Amino acid sequence: MSPRAGLDVSSITIAAADIANEEGLEQVTLAKVARKLGVRSPSLYNHIGGLPDLIEKLAVYGVEKMHTVIKYEMNSGHGENGLKAVMTAYLTFARAEPGVYEAAQKAPEQHNEVWQAASNQLVQVLLAVVAAFDLEEKAALHTVRVLRSALHGFVMLDRAGGFGLPLDLQETEEVMYKLITAGIAKL
């Protein structure tokens, strides 16, 4: 088990993703990742730059995965109104991979080209959906920001247990969808 365990950046990132999804992003430590891979933590430094670097890789991994999933869902038939499909896909991903989702939202400190690019791709998908409402470009960009805000905030408050009351979440999703759709139409 000891020498040549066969580590690489990808397996380390996946291990980190698993821990993040199971225990939360803040529980991702090099010690745990190493333990999971049957290796001592300093060995990880042969492949990654340290914990912040690993979290950054996880963020890129997450944004790219989100982009893939959401884009796929958008193109899956829901032609005329992709908005609901995209919103649902967004929320589904955030629930399925909570830790990875969380990582994906944290913009790296030093501007990371790769993360930025992946993030922009995701925005493009949302922009395509909003375009159906025929707004001017600037208004569409603002609208995408509002849409992202609502989705992200919903995920966060839900996850944090911020919605104290025993009120059906699915219904809230429905209200959010209706409110946003009507709101955009009125811009």
Place this chain on the structure above:
Amino acid sequence: MSPRAGLDVSSITIAAADIANEEGLEQVTLAKVARKLGVRSPSLYNHIGGLPDLIEKLAVYGVEKMHTVIKYEMNSGHGENGLKAVMTAYLTFARAEPGVYEAAQKAPEQHNEVWQAASNQLVQVLLAVVAAFDLEEKAALHTVRVLRSALHGFVMLDRAGGFGLPLDLQETEEVMYKLITAGIAKL
């Protein structure tokens, strides 16, 4: 300086709030708080139960402060349409005290009565504002969730640098306000 430094829960919480606002919530450590107060970290245990307990106290402090500020703003003349006043107050608070705001959103693990109560008070204020649109009770509660989601998500994405593009934030706020107002009216 050594014996009887005059610590108490309040001064410790304020010190933690300062660090959270200046360096971020995750930078709040007992070591830093103690250093700031001119004391060794174990001394803090005479007043608080540990780091998680301190963060919890910070959360309660934050929710209560938010409630006070937002309620005050709502009652300050903007009678007929308090929604904009409340939204603005929310965003202003989140910008002015980023660390405290962040703490306020984290529901404590073991259900904390005090936090829950303070949090409910805040929801009541938002509910009062939404009530102006004359919805049934359940719809109003869902709407408050959506409103909170949008505000919280906006704050988070903005803070995380998630809005990559150089697009005026004030305008986005404006769009968010219009979109939500129109959206609620259409429910």
Place this chain on the structure above:
DNA sequence: GTAGCTAACTAATGTCATTATTAACTGCGT
């Protein structure tokens, strides 16, 4: 097969939270 690269190791340092224990101060009653 061996030279050199790479990947994993051990050892060591420093930061942190936390617990147990001890010493010093404060206020109170006498």
Place this chain on the structure above:
DNA sequence: ACGCAGTTAATAATGACATTAGTTAGCTAC
């Protein structure tokens, strides 16, 4: 004035973590 009880801060110690440096051992190309 004096001492006692409760409180507050201290030191000492433990254990988890990230990170760096230096070392060893496997792999690969010649």
